[in-house]
Amino acid sequence: MTQIRRIQDAEVAGKRVLVRVDFNVPMKDGQVTDATRLVSAIPTIEHLTGAGAKVILLAHFGRPKGQRVVEMSLEPVAQPLADLLGVAVDFCTETTGDEALSAAADMQPGDVLLLENTRFHAGEEANDPAFAKDLADLGDIYVNDAFSAAHRAHASTEGVARLLPAYAGLAMQREIDHLVAALEAPERPVIALVGGAKVSTKLDLLKNLVKKVDILFVGGGMANTLLHAQGIGVGASLCEKDLVDTARAILATAEESGCRIMLPSDVVVAKEFKPNPETRLAAVNDVADDEMILDCGPATVVALAMAMEEAKTLIWNGPLGAFETPPFETATVAAAQQAATAVKERGLVAVAGGGDTVAALNQAGVSNDFSFISTAGGAFLEWMEGKALPGVGVLKDEAGVAA
Numbered sequence: 001m002t003q004i005r006r007i008q009d010a011e012v013a014g015k016r017v018l019v020r021v022d023f024n025v026p027m028k029d030g031q032v033t034d035a036t037r038l039v040s041a042i043p044t045i046e047h048l049t050g051a052g053a054k055v056i057l058l059a060h061f062g063r064p065k066g067q068r069v070v071e072m073s074l075e076p077v078a079q080p081l082a083d084l085l086g087v088a089v090d091f092c093t094e095t096t097g098d099e100a101l102s103a104a105a106d107m108q109p110g111d112v113l114l115l116e117n118t119r120f121h122a123g124e125e126a127n128d129p130a131f132a133k134d135l136a137d138l139g140d141i142y143v144n145d146a147f148s149a150a151h152r153a154h155a156s157t158e159g160v161a162r163l164l165p166a167y168a169g170l171a172m173q174r175e176i177d178h179l180v181a182a183l184e185a186p187e188r189p190v191i192a193l194v195g196g197a198k199v200s201t202k203l204d205l206l207k208n209l210v211k212k213v214d215i216l217f218v219g220g221g222m223a224n225t226l227l228h229a230q231g232i233g234v235g236a237s238l239c240e241k242d243l244v245d246t247a248r249a250i251l252a253t254a255e256e257s258g259c260r261i262m263l264p265s266d267v268v269v270a271k272e273f274k275p276n277p278e279t280r281l282a283a284v285n286d287v288a289d290d291e292m293i294l295d296c297g298p299a300t301v302v303a304l305a306m307a308m309e310e311a312k313t314l315i316w317n318g319p320l321g322a323f324e325t326p327p328f329e330t331a332t333v334a335a336a337q338q339a340a341t342a343v344k345e346r347g348l349v350a351v352a353g354g355g356d357t358v359a360a361l362n363q364a365g366v367s368n369d370f371s372f373i374s375t376a377g378g379a380f381l382e383w384m385e386g387k388a389l390p391g392v393g394v395l396k397d398e399a400g401v402a403a
Contacts, residue, residue: 145169
């Protein structure tokens with residue numbers, strides 16, 4: 001069970017608190033076009049300023065690779081953040097050094113200071129101890145509120161957390177608590193839906209889930225490889241035939257672990273992959289050599305709905321068909337709507353994550369109905385793969401500097 005130190009337990013009055021946030025926001029012509037990530041940081045910032053802390057914000061933007069790139073400055077973020085907070089946000093053109101130290105020294109309780117892009121320094125991504133110390137010199141306490149960057153052992157996510165008393169911010173806590181509830185200490189039965197194009201991109205995920213969940217439904221192009229491994233022809237469908245042995249090993253591990261694997265029983269096929277081509281509904285063992293499987297069929301959706309009815313926890317990563325190309329979003333949308341109904345009507349705990357997954361749930365109009373949707377991308381996937389996240393590890397009770 002993941003036990004982390006939380007900012008609610010920190011004495012922050014009058015202290016300089018370094019807060020790692022995710023401000024890697026969409027921007028066009030120097031203007032923030034989507035403030036979602038800024039909004040997610042507001043509760044932690046307000047908690048700290050309300051308690052009398054001096055809040056110093058650390059963030060990266062883009063991939064400047066250790067160089068100062070004007071277009072990747074965080075300066076355009078300061079005013080939109082101030083508008084959301086309703087208080088002034090000072091901006092420092094440096095991340096460390098005399099200018100940053102001076103700006104931090106001038107702060108009063110309740111002030112907010114945004115430092116320049118941490119990735120303007122090569123020491124950030126290298127997790128250079130000297131750069132981590134320079135960051136630590138700016139603060140008395142460290143808070144990580146950027147779960148999306150927690151899978152990277154960078155100076156601002158891991159190195160500095162070893163040098164100061166380190167805590168999880170409110171957004172970080174929310175993410176971890178939901179993921180723990182879904183995978184580490186779930187209400188059972190647990191069903192996982194995993195989709196996407198290729199098994200090769202989610203091997204670690206599948207290997208971990210078959211040992212953790214009760215039912216695993218595999219859809220999308222990934223299902224074709226597992227079907228092929230069982231001797232079922234998939235025609236001209238996307239299929240990683242070189243991974244047959246790996247697929248069989250996953251199926252064997254599932255059987256040993258008592259995990260029921262579900263694959264499509266009927267599929268929507270077409271001879272061309274384009275919007276609204278001529279399609280045919282086929283049994284999964286009746287796909288012609290020149291046909292491609294592009295979505296799950298209605299019988300599969302019904303079987304999946306019945307399996308979800310058994311479950312108390314749902315984990316979802318990846319679409320069940322080629323959802324970006326109509327009409328192959330049908331199964332994904334139907335399954336998402338069934339899951340949302342189960343959340344509302346009987347309290348199913350439904351946790352989803354991954355870029356395509358978020359887009360698919362938005363398309364189905366159910367994003368607000370799921371228990372939790374992670375936008376953390378790589379960090380979400382690595383957690384689901386059972387990997388240790390450096391930025392979370394240093395926040396555990398036994399790690400870092402004692403508060």
